[in-house]
Amino acid sequence: MVEQITIRKPDGGKYKALVVDDSAFTLKQITQILMSADIEVVGNAPNGETAIRMYKELYPNVDFVTLDITMPDVDGLHVLKEIMSFDPNAKVIMVTALGREDIVKTAIMNGAKGFILKPLDRLKVLERIKAILGA
Amino acid sequence: MRIEYINPFVEATFEVLSEILKEGNLRRGELFLKRSPTPNYGVSIIIGLTGPASGRVLLDMPPNTAKKLISAISGDEVKDLNDIGKSALGEIANMIVGNAITKLYKKGFTFALTPPTVITGNDYTIDTPQIETLVVPVIFGEDKLEINIALKEA
Numbered sequence: 479m480v481e482q483i484t485i486r487k488p489d490g491g492k493y494k495a496l497v498v499d500d501s502a503f504t505l506k507q508i509t510q511i512l513m514s515a516d517i518e519v520v521g522n523a524p525n526g527e528t529a530i531r532m533y534k535e536l537y538p539n540v541d542f543v544t545l546d547i548t549m550p551d552v553d554g555l556h557v558l559k560e561i562m563s564f565d566p567n568a569k570v571i572m573v574t575a576l577g578r579e580d581i582v583k584t585a586i587m588n589g590a591k592g593f594i595l596k597p598l599d600r601l602k603v604l605e606r607i608k609a610i611l612g613a
Numbered sequence: 614m615r616i617e618y619i620n621p622f623v624e625a626t627f628e629v630l631s632e633i634l635k636e637g638n639l640r641r642g643e644l645f646l647k648r649s650p651t652p653n654y655g656v657s658i659i660i661g662l663t664g665p666a667s668g669r670v671l672l673d674m675p676p677n678t679a680k681k682l683i684s685a686i687s688g689d690e691v692k693d694l695n696d697i698g699k700s701a702l703g704e705i706a707n708m709i710v711g712n713a714i715t716k717l718y719k720k721g722f723t724f725a726l727t728p729p730t731v732i733t734g735n736d737y738t739i740d741t742p743q744i745e746t747l748v749v750p751v752i753f754g755e756d757k758l759e760i761n762i763a764l765k766e767a
Contacts, residue, residue, distance in 0.1 A: 503700035550728050575708040596708055597633050597686055
């Protein structure tokens with residue numbers, strides 16, 4: 479039986495998320511995990527360039543971003559810097575593969591609020607997001 | 614090919630597959646070398662590497678093993694190898710090779726990787742001219758996949 483977890487803002491409103499990943503599978507998986515916690519996914523970006531454009535278009539109607547680090551062309555660290563430069567209060571959560579936590583240190587120094595690890599475990603992902611959002 | 618390059622890929626494969634399959638019952642088969650193109654098992658994921666050595670890592674497995682891995686990582690039973698399933702296989706290869714190059718980085722070797730390419734079907738061979746390929750079989754239950762590591766010093 480799937481454990482029900484709901485993540486809501488302190489005022490009871492739904493969080494809005496932008497999901498960024500070059501893998502169609504992971505994009506779908508993260509979207510499903512977030513939606514299972516009643517989080518609204520307002521955008522799916524399959525590459526870094528689209529992610530930067532979508533964040534600017536969605537702003538201020540996006541509460542946080544899940545951002546894959548390893549993407550071809552414009553990678554996650556570049557996207558992070560662009561988003562933080564546009565919105566210094568952005569909440570960006572990096573997504574990276576098991577064992578690559580060291581790369582996350584650079585992301586944290588550039589403003590990322592935390593990270594989640596692949597392979598994705600629904601409960602672990604939601605607990606981590608809940609802690610990062612302070613929900 | 615330097616022996617220091619091999620173990621990180623084997624360790625990373627075991628760590629990532631154990632996490633995905635939620636089982637610790639994986640074992641390594643006998644290593645062997647390939648010198649020429651050989652028939653494959655039907656599903657291959659290739660990731661290119663550049664750095665102190667260049668070449669590629671290829672994960673080769675039968676369709677049933679691929680479906681088992683996709684089912685395990687997605688949480689849904691998979692019957693066909695559709696585009697989302699192939700994307701999942703690419704992600705698994707990314708996790709393994711990404712994990713391995715982090716281990717290599719900690720040993721002082723900095724590698725970069727290319728996005729994964731997933732190939733399915735039986736009517737093809739993979740040729741890596743002038744690069745010897747080390748094959749590491751990984752066995753779990755009735756399933757087997759092979760890690761093909763072909764790296765040549767730059």
